[in-house]
Amino acid sequence: HVQLVESGGGSVQAGGSLRLSCAFSGYTYSGHCMGWFRQAPGKEREGVGVNSTPPGIIPNVADSVKGRFTISQDVAENTVYLQMNSLKPEDSAMYYCGARMRDFGGSCLPLRDIDYLNWAQGTQVTVS
Numbered sequence: 020h021v022q023l024v025e026s027g028g029g030s031v032q033a034g035g036s037l038r039l040s041c042a043f044s045g046y047t048y049s050g051h052c053m054g055w056f057r058q059a060p061g062k063e064r065e066g067v068g069v070n071s072t073p074p075g076i077i078p079n080v081a082d083s084v085k086g087r088f089t090i091s092q093d094v095a096e097n098t099v100y101l102q103m104n105s106l107k108p109e110d111s112a113m114y115y116c117g118a119r120m121r122d123f124g125g126s127c128l129p130l131r132d133i134d135y136l137n138w139a140q141g142t143q144v145t146v147s
Contacts, residue, residue, distance in 0.1 A: 036104045
């Protein structure tokens with residue numbers, strides 16, 4: 020059973036940066052897809068990006084954040100990160116990290132929230 024604890028949200032001015040962290044525990048040797056999602060009020064949850072743990076796929080981010088957001092991980096710390104640069108007001112949302120079992124050799128794509136069973140508590144990002 021994977022447990023996720025998220026941190027790092029906050030308020031920032033447009034053009035600023037934030038880094039979200041998602042600490043995880045309990046993953047199996049077969050590994051997991053670690054997805055980042057966001058949901059703004061009145062909108063559906065949107066996939067932001069995905070990585071795998073242990074590392075095994077090329078991290079992928081959505082077109083809407085490509086060139087501004089990057090995904091990384093610290094294997095020793097069992098933590099994945101979402102680095103968000105050049106933030107825009109439209110990036111304001113509740114951000115969630117989620118985990119799901121990774122199919123053997125799978126790419127963790129497509130990134131769909133319905134595939135994720137384990138979720139962190141979420142963290143608010145507000146860009147003004």
